[in-house]
Amino acid sequence: MDFACQEIDVEQVLSCTFGLSKSGCAVLKQLLASTKPMTSDELASHTGYDLATVQRALKHLSERGVLVRTQHNRPQGGYEYVYEAVGEQAFTALVDKTLTSWLAQARDEVQLWSKKRRALK
Numbered sequence: 844m845d846f847a848c849q850e851i852d853v854e855q856v857l858s859c860t861f862g863l864s865k866s867g868c869a870v871l872k873q874l875l876a877s878t879k880p881m882t883s884d885e886l887a888s889h890t891g892y893d894l895a896t897v898q899r900a901l902k903h904l905s906e907r908g909v910l911v912r913t914q915h916n917r918p919q920g921g922y923e924y925v926y927e928a929v930g931e932q933a934f935t936a937l938v939d940k941t942l943t944s945w946l947a948q949a950r951d952e953v954q955l956w957s958k959k960r961r962a963l964k
Contacts (some may be wrong), residue, residue: 860941861907866892867900871928874910880925882915901926908937 854868863871869890874881881889887897904910908929915925928934 856938856942859945860938861904861909863903864900866890866896867903870897870900871904871909874904874926874928875934877927880911880913880915880927882923882925886926909934 854872857863857871858865858868861867861871869892870886873886873889883894883897883901886892886901887894890897892900901910901912905912905926910926910928912924912926914922916922929937
């Protein structure tokens with residue numbers, strides 16, 4: 844997608860939409876590509892980021908409503924959390940809602956700027 848003087852790729856859109864770092868984008872992309880829920884250890888292994896970085900990204904993504912965390916009970920006892928991205932329809936709706944809000948704010952800023960310019964003339 845082109846926006847005036849620069850090309851915008853999906854990773855930039857996701858990064859801006861959800862306020863993601865490079866590691867957060869990598870975790871999100873891995874979850875979107877996965878056909879099954881993944882543990883934080885699995886995500887760390889697949890993305891190449893350390894566990895603490897992945898866990899911070901998961902917390903951030905969870906706060907943004909982009910993923911689902913489920914407790915998985917281990918057969919030998921104890922539990923672990925597994926993560927998966929929300930469904931495609933819910934994910935697309937989250938992106939659309941954020942972009943629509945941003946567009947409205949951008950329009951308001953341009954209109955305010957224009958009013959201020961006219962007032963100075």
